[in-house]
Amino acid sequence: MTDNDPSAAPDTGRAALRADCANCFGLCCVALTLTVSADFAINKDAGRPCPNLQDDFRCGIHTRLRPKGFSGCTVYDCFGAGQKVSQETYAGQDWRSSPDTAQQMFQVFPVVRQLRELLWYLTEALTLSAAASLHPEIRRAIEATERHSDGSAEALAELDVAAYRGGISDLLLRTSALVRASAPRRKKRDHRGADLIGARLKGADLRGADLRGAYLIAADLSGADLRLADLIGADFRDADLAGADLTGSLFLTQAQLNAAKGDAATRLPPSLTRPAHWD
Template sequence: MRADCGNCFGLCCVAPAFSRSSDFAIDKPGGHACPNLGATFACGIHTSLRPRGFAGCTVYDCFGAGQKVAQETFAGRDWRAAPATAPLMFDVFATMRHLHELLWYLSEARDLPAAEPLYAQLDAVLTGTRRLTDLPAEQLAAVDVDAHRMTVVPLLRRAGELGRAQVRGKRPSFQGRDLVGKDLRRTDLRGADLRGASAVGADLRGTDLAAADVTGADLRGADLRGADLRRTLFLIQSQLDAARGDAATRLPVTLTRPGHWTSRR
């Protein structure tokens, strides 16, 4: 469930649309290649995306959907060499990306010791989701991702609740709350429900987020310097990439410290 750009056809640089904003320096319609995409499907400004106004690219994660579509679903045929495949390939990529994201969350839930009562159900849904990703292109494009998500989300929510229950005492709920710019340094966030919370620019310096469920939490610009995220539930790489941190921020071994974070403690 990790992106392997070397085995993709730059699908995330072509299929999605984006608009000029603080995240993107230009407008780009869906299905049109970004002007920074090179002939070998590599980004021509990869090492300077942020200073050149493409911060949005640095926080995008396809969860490995790109190489799956490129090398398996379309068997290595790229959209430039076979332009007739492009519309279907881009539709399939959108579907695959959603399915791979669900696979990532399901796999995380399956690794939670506290979620053992749900292991059989998680295994069944994992198997079913993997089967969807192996469908032929035309069938994949027709998958009702929203309907499938409705079967997955309640299971993930229950797994998160079991994980959060490992923290004794009060476990605050901020689900869907507006926490923009809030100073949360003195708030006990262990076992907190932060699902879907908007924590843009929130001050989380030095906080312990053990067993806190951050599924879908917006952490853009959140200050995570010195925070302990080692046991945070359902934390994804793109949330870290969108936030601020430093050398003192403690991370799960499965995630990578973003290159733009400060090295100072």
């Protein structure tokens, strides 16, 4: 559920990791919990269909999500887990026609979503020449993650995905360290998990910074240089990225861009697209 057309993004070997809502049974509209906030206009328990979900598994207000108070839907990205679970794990058997599978399907979907997100990061890591010494290990991690993703519904439901994610995280940290080592003046740039909500970082030189998991909500990053910055899990909700340079940044996702604000001068990695709601 994004503001942009995923098919418009250049193919960097991640085609299968892009959401294909036409081949999904509306899983993100059912399996996830919604809480009334700036992101969602309603409360909804996990396992209960959103009232905007139609019989054909399409969103009835897709073109009006933001004005209707569902901006959170426009930034969510399942990394292709929706169609993976719908068409492969459950072989096209939907939860409405086979209600006995519904509970398990809703349990499996977020597990596969996390695995697909890891594949997004690992696929990028394999393109980073500075981390060439880790490429054999990265390839093995990709193969293992794909095996889990291709597993049966029962195996996926039993997978300790948090523990598995922890092992991959260590590999991505080592990859990040190798790549960021080439950035100038990288000392004292550890902002991992930092509270930078509303921070005034206009024009800041953040090359090589570790911003993993940083809270950058409503931060002013206009004109900032974020090349070689590690952005895994950074919260860019309402952050101002006008004129910022994100080319060469590490592990940035489309969902992070969709949550932020930007303009025509914002420079993006070639694998990502400019959100439709940007100026």
